[in-house]
Amino acid sequence: MTDLRSDFVGIKSPNPFWLASAPPTDKEYNVVRAFKAGWGGVVWKTLGEDPPIVNVNGPRYGAIHGPDRRMLGFNNIELITDRPLDLNLREIKKVKREWPDRALVVSLMVPCEEGAWKRILPLVEDTGADGIELNFGCPHGMSERGMGAAVGQVPEYVGMVARWCKQNTRMPVIVKLTPNITDVRNPARAAKEAGADAVSLINTINSIAGIDLDTMAPDPATDGKGTHGGYCGPAVKPIALSMISEIARDPETQGLPISGIGGISNWRDAAEFMALGSGTVQVCTAAMAYGFRIVEDMTEGLKNWMGEKGYTRLDDFVGKAVPSVTDWQYLNLNYIVKARIDQDLCIKCGRCHIACEDTSHQAITQTKDGQRYFEVDDTECVGCNLCVSVCPVEGCMTLERLTEGADPRTGKPIDPDYANWTTHPNNPNRVAAE
Amino acid sequence: MGTSGAKRDVASGRLPARQYEENFADLHPPLGRHPAMVEADRCYFCHDAPCVEACPTDIDIPMFIRQISTGNPMGAAETILKQNIMGGMCARVCPTETLCEEVCVRETAEGKPVKIGMLQRHATDVLFADGKQIFTRAPASGKRVAVVGAGPAGLSCAHRLAVLGHSVTVFDAREKPGGLNEYGIAAYKSLEDFAQHEAAYILSLGGIEVVTGKRLGSDLSLERLRGDYDAVFLGVGLGTVRDLGLEGEDLEGVIDAVDYISDLRQAGDLSSLPVGREVVVIGGGMTAIDIAVQSKLLGAEEVTLVYRRGQEQMNASGFEQDLAQTSGVKITHFAQPARLIGEDGAVRGIEFERTRLGGHGRLEGTGETFTLAADVVFKAIGQIFVPGGMANGGDGVRLEDGRIAVDGEGRTSLGDVWAGGDCVAGGQDLTVAAVQDGKAAAISMDRALRAQSPTRSRDTGG
Structure with missing residues (x-):
């Protein structure tokens, strides 16, 4: 009970x-x-x-x-x-x-x-x-x-x-x-x-x-x-x-x-x-x-x-x-996601496209074979979640984690291991990774 | 059968006086501010929106709805009228269920589109109530254009030409401007003389002179107009209702639906109109529905609309068909008129032959017949173009499928003559399409006129 x-x-x-x-x-x-x-x-x-x-x-x-x-x-x-x-x-x-x-x-x-x-x-x-x-x-x-x-x-x-x-x-x-x-x-x-x-x-x-x-x-x-x-x-x-x-x-x-x-x-x-x-x-x-x-x-x-x-x-x-709940510096920088559109749920309002196009990463195309069709371009998508946030249909847009191969955006192989800012090479104050 | 026995019954004043007002009240009463705000909130402000794509005049629908929702209805009206000067009338008569609202993403999502037409009405009503002039004219070009026909195509063309700085004379055969907006729209779709208010608003811009009572072919000739003006736009609409091709079409009570609707629209007192007790309408388009519903509203007891093909083939939209049925009109499919039955020079009934779709969708009679009693038979099987004074021989405009041939910009076979609206080939027979034709032709004419004399502008000084 x-x-x-x-x-x-x-x-x-x-x-x-x-x-x-x-x-x-x-x-x-x-x-x-x-x-x-x-x-x-x-x-x-x-x-x-x-x-x-x-x-x-x-x-x-x-x-x-x-x-x-x-x-x-x-x-x-x-x-x-x-x-x-x-x-x-x-x-x-x-x-x-x-x-x-x-x-x-x-x-x-x-x-x-x-x-x-x-x-x-x-x-x-x-x-x-x-x-x-x-x-x-x-x-x-x-x-x-x-x-x-x-x-x-x-x-x-x-x-x-x-x-x-x-x-x-x-x-x-x-x-x-x-x-x-x-x-x-x-x-x-x-x-x-x-x-x-x-x-x-x-x-x-x-x-x-x-x-x-x-x-x-x-x-x-x-x-x-x-x-x-x-x-x-x-x-x-x-x-x-x-x-x-x-x-x-x-x-x-x-x-x-x-x-x-x-x-x-x-x-x-x-x-x-x-x-x-x-x-x-x-x-x-x-x-x-x-x-x-x-x-x-x-x-x-x-x-x-x-x-x-x-x-x-x-x-x-x-x-x-x-x-x-943690500090930003401990977030896993090897966690790679890409936006996904469920075409069966998509009502083709185009909000994801224009949000991404005007204000983010130009990662959602709006036509395919001359038809109105919205699709994520993995080579540009940074997985920011803006499109998911603006989509009016719940569950239509999601983020999917990439677990193998390379990130099509950076070309870098997906690293399955956790790594954060504290050890990142770009961090002037980095500490040596374990 | 009803073709014998009771006397033919055609009478005016079938209803109590008050009933007329109720029956011919606004089909879609305007949205008040609150329902308009609630409805406006439903719009998703789509990017490159499907509704805009579906609108023949490319009105920026998401933008005008957003303007309503932010409390800027005048801005909304401006957005509408910039693209479609007859946005007010189109809000009343457009078959939105087969245009913008059909492709609304909320139709996709929930089967319930945003009420775009009603919102457009809301915004344009605000502007017309205010009367604010939102257009300014470009510096005078010195060019003069004749527009033949003061219907949606002609007035739209004239307005855009005037905005662009040209001087326009509009000729129309009838007494008032507006064309089908004034004479052809079902009464319950355009109340309170809206067509005239809209025409007055259009003309208030200046630069447009309207000459009524002049018909091309009798009072005007295309040749003469071409001589007197720098360019001509033909927006003459369609001339006459198709005949049934039966014997006895001259019987009393066999009436052109278009003529009757025109009389209805101009009638000061609806109770003065003669109405049959049993009415048969032949046709499957908007005009057929309009006359059937209005006959019912005027007090006809039995109204039967007979169409030779099936429901799917009817030109009238699903909404219009539903309207007919909820108004009490009986719709009979797959039957074609075979014989008019007269008595003492007046119609008393009409015999139909049942039909079916044969091979390749071709219509064929089955041989089976039935008869409907009729005090009045309305013909509403489409109108045809009458090329009076335009297509005579080598000097005239080229026709195609019985209407004026034009290119994508409305140019006819004559270099200085454009055309648009119902009179051109390939048209959609919609008010909104005619408005677009007029606008597009005006833009094309402007380009051509300026190419003729690029230095005529008064602004250039020197």
Whole structure:
């Protein structure tokens, strides 16, 4: 039997799908709806000190659309919860009592003073919540007041606040990291060193969704002015995966539990984040775009895929892709591939040809015997994957490895042995090959 | 049999007044902005796209669809009209299912092509609503060209010549310009006087004078035109509907489909048109479908379209055949008219002989007959070219298969005479092909005219 149950730093949930701290988890009503729909857990929208912050009354969101107005990227300038602390605490307590099997983590953001943290931690602990997540990530608004990303961008502050929390609560502490930083490993190291139980990432990325060319103001704008927001949604997934991989394979943070966040929209995205070491995943934009029901396909899809692969528990595949992430210099330069076109699937749109012809290696011809016909010229193809990327028909274009003979492009015999840049003759700093 | 008994029933106003408007509403209502954007997103922006290849006028289809999708519909319209000045009408009447949309890669991929015709309509509607002139004229060449026929070929040719700086006079036998766009298109394909709006847009460029009510052969002679102008373009279309070759074709109620469609298009009040209760249409092309469907829409009870060959041989596209059938037209294949049955000088029925394809695909009668009652019989078995005043003896243009012989650029056997559209041999009898003929001929004429006097340009000064 495939088992989706998750135990993340002692926080148990029936599946690894949590809703991230965001508008969908702002109050009891939404969270109960989410649990009814099947979400394994939530990170309650960030609590702060009273009096509550205020939000703008203008628009909070902006979007980047793909074909058919599918939301590819999403931007927001909403702040932390704008409801009184006590109201949130009462609702959290009630929901946790009524939904004991679900993970309920509370996101927190108070000023960088130990007293502030000492005051709020017992209040949260009293709700029976499973853990806390330190919001060191919000890039807009709160960061101007010395909180959110303003903390997350300074590893020393990350460590300092994490330490206060570890010293003042028995609850597991998850540190949420901002991607608005040069090297995400530094705050992760600081969190680990301070004793944090886990990190979660990524928070949103500084962004302006667009410019309204009629008003010449950013989108979204309040009364003709806009400010940068936090970018999320499918567009940020590759950035999140990369940052997670950095932490997962860094010798100093290796093994630090990770809750993966960033554009996760379906079970496949989730599985990818987990393969890079995420014990749970957090979702927001997809739920905001389609509602809570998407979790049904997430759980069923993940279960079916695990069944196909013979994985019975999440731990069977969490982190399994981490060893495959390496530095460029260690990639096998003797690995030779050529693009292939499945002529039965080809619809003859010519996109591969023009992409290669105009912008790459002139390796795809467009006619054969006077007919429209696309074919790869192995003597020019460098195996770059551009054609595969632009082909509209999935599976029509693939890369095939050459294992014998010579590479028709270079004329050099295919070397079956692994060899990388570190020993390449063109590398002035090469070391002698073994 | 129905040839006896009930009285012949031809009447106008068969339908409640409101019904006419509903029946003759736009066959393909225009796409609004949202559906247009959704549809535009489906285009893959193919390289060297098959749809462009399939378009007789070479419209850069992927580019205009991309322009729609980026919110630049005026740019899209410009892309279309640069190649096809009648892109608006072609968006309405082109059999896209056998041209651009047939070869769309999404037809290959999913059996569902991008709705190119509808997108073209969307873009051109935006331009026509605005009325912006997107063409400018080259400096005057001093050359004068006569264009005979203000149909798609003639107007296309005139427009391109005017763009290139020539001065054009267009002659047409009828009252209004537009040719078949005005007089021959099914009413539900071109609403709100679009043919005239389009013609007006074309003429608004300047440099084109239209003279109506002048027919070549009676009011004009080719010889005279050649004397008065530097070059002549013939875009006269086809003259007359083929006869059935039966006795009794002069019976009342045996009607040329083309004439009736023309009357329909010019009718201010559709309820005033006489319509038979039982109608038989003979033919298998677009005109046959058009008259059959419109008869039905005008209130005919029974409309039977009879074609002597099979479904595959019909010139009407699959879409048109489906349209006829969903409109309630009965299509009978493999039967040819054998005898018209009259009564008191009017048609009452028509007898058919069943046919089959014999050796080498030759059609042969089987001897078996049947009779259809008919208050009206429409002849729609193709039109023929009437070379009035063009092909008389050695001074005229050479004909080929009964139409004007031209080369790839539209040049006739006479050095200063070009031709295009339905009147030339080897044509496709399509609006879009006629537009292309006119355009190609104009470009060819321009080259020839400039070769005559390369220094006539006003720009050269000195």
